[in-house]
Amino acid sequence: MKPCAFDYEHIDELSRACAELQGGNARLVAGAQSLGPMLNLRLARPAALLDISRLPELRGFAESDDGLLVGAAVTHAEIEDGLLPDVTRGVLPRVARGIAYRAVRNRGTIGGSLAHADPAADWVSCLSALGGEVVLVGVDGGRRMRVRDFVVGAFHTALRAGELVAAVRVPRLAPGSRFGYFKACRKTGELAHAIGAVFVDSEGGTERVVMGATGGRPVVLEGEGAMAGTGWEEALETSAPGLDELDRRLHLETLRRACELSETL
Numbered sequence: 001m002k003p004c005a006f007d008y009e010h011i012d013e014l015s016r017a018c019a020e021l022q023g024g025n026a027r028l029v030a031g032a033q034s035l036g037p038m039l040n041l042r043l044a045r046p047a048a049l050l051d052i053s054r055l056p057e058l059r060g061f062a063e064s065d066d067g068l069l070v071g072a073a074v075t076h077a078e079i080e081d082g083l084l085p086d087v088t089r090g091v092l093p094r095v096a097r098g099i100a101y102r103a104v105r106n107r108g109t110i111g112g113s114l115a116h117a118d119p120a121a122d123w124v125s126c127l128s129a130l131g132g133e134v135v136l137v138g139v140d141g142g143r144r145m146r147v148r149d150f151v152v153g154a155f156h157t158a159l160r161a162g163e164l165v166a167a168v169r170v171p172r173l174a175p176g177s178r179f180g181y182f183k184a185c186r187k188t189g190e191l192a193h194a195i196g197a198v199f200v201d202s203e204g205g206t207e208r209v210v211m212g213a214t215g216g217r218p219v220v221l222e223g224e225g226a227m228a229g230t231g232w233e234e235a236l237e238t239s240a241p242g243l244d245e246l247d248r249r250l251h252l253e254t255l256r257r258a259c260e261l262s263e264t265l
Ligand SMILES: Cc1cc2nc3c(=O)[nH]c(=O)nc-3n(C[C@H](O)[C@H](O)[C@H](O)COP(=O)(O)OP(=O)(O)OC[C@H]3O[C@@H](n4cnc5c(N)ncnc54)[C@H](O)[C@@H]3O)c2cc1C
Pocket: 027, 028, 029, 030, 031, 032, 033, 034, 035, 036, 052, 072, 073, 098, 099, 100, 101, 104, 107, 108, 109, 110, 111, 112, 113, 115, 116, 118, 120, 121, 122, 123, 163, 164, 165, 166, 189, 190, 191, 192
């Protein structure tokens, strides 16, 4: 199928994007890697597309003592290629490299991926494990939220009318912290059937594991002993009820692999 007719505009001011979003049936487009297929299938029928991919405020980054602010329109490929300071001791480029294939990574953006909120998206699981945040800007001002709270369900976020993802805040990871990540995919370039992510910073007192691609929001367990496995089944049952036995086992095994493969950063 082909998309319904729509107007198309490159937006050059963040405030105008917010105003247009609140007003009518307009939709943002960044890399179009997820929205494109939805338009073609007529699952989305916006009257207008507002292209934010060249908006300077969304294309930059800023490093600080405690982390990195990544503009929402920074692409997966730019992260993969190390064009941003790496405050994560290799974690961000590594996860970026595992997203789809290069053509998708050249266009797809970190903000678009989080806003789309596909449960199987890599940034959703990875940033939930690292304790990343989204910076949201809207007609009424700005706010920050943890990624794990921002994604409230499958393809469903806490974004309000007239609000967009302006940036993603990635915490600086301490030397000696551990990270593990494992995706269960049938073939490279596919969205995962299950994702396991683990982050441990013993000095800072953080131990966090994530089961992603469960069909809803990421399942996050936090606190001492989170890696041990006690509580994983219960958390999955509570947060992702209705999974069949095979899927349940796949998620548990995928997280177990992520823990086994975790490495000191
Ligand atoms: C073949 C294929 C394989 C893929 N495999 C993977 C994979 O393995 N792992 C993975 O994580 N992803 C995968 N993806 C998805 C890819 O990473 C997309 O880039 C990403 O999901 C969306 O980013 P985008 O910039 O293209 O967003 P778009 O498609 O432009 O937009 C997606 C949605 O987000 C909204 N939006 C965009 N930017 C913002 C913003 N700043 N604020 C608020 N709303 C916004 C749009 O209105 C739209 O609703 C795959 C995609 C394809 C086509």
